[in-house]
Amino acid sequence: MLSKMHSTLWLRLLSCSLMLFVLMACSNSTVAPALSPTVSPTPKLGASGCYPPSPLDKSNIGSPEAPATTPAQDLWSLFLGGIPAVKEWGKIIWRIGASFRDPPHIVGLGPHGLRLLPLFLERHTGSNWNRPGGEWGTAFNFPVAGCWDLHVTGGTTVGDVWIVISS
DSSP states (O other): OOOHHHHHHHHHHHHHHHHHHHHHHHOOTTOOOOOOTTOOOOOOTTOGGGSSOOOOBOTTTSSOEEEOBOTTOOEEEEEETSSOOTTOEEEEEEEETTTOOSOOEEEEEOGGGOEEOOSEEEEEOOOSOOOSSEEEEEEEEOSSOEEEEEEEEETTEEEEEEEEEOO
8 A cells, every 4th residue: 555645646646647638638739820921931933923033143244144943053044145035036054063064955844835945055165154064055935925944954953944034
């Protein structure tokens, strides 16, 4: 038989355990805290209608450049003369991987399931564009306005640059 002190201790432990069990059962752990009105999640690049498109920067050599969405961050695009409009010939230079030398596969994926191959694909051997990797030149003539995903695969590099082509 337990002493009076041991039975009191036992009852207290049992009461605390039961109380914890009841509190856990009553809590709702699936409710996330509400976001304040000033906080919004970062939208995914290339979302519906290209909002937002890939960020463009002109500070490197004057033409807009954009990093591709790729885990290794080893793919860059440079738009000579800016982003072309519909049915305008636009040259895009690519820097791919640290030492990638084989021709990459580049395709434009556009509105309504359109697929567009570049007008040409050529290796560049010298350049003043300060980005790492092998350099390749392409040109596109986009047939329709809208959001275009320039999808690039080369070696272990896979990435996308999202642009809006205007009419």
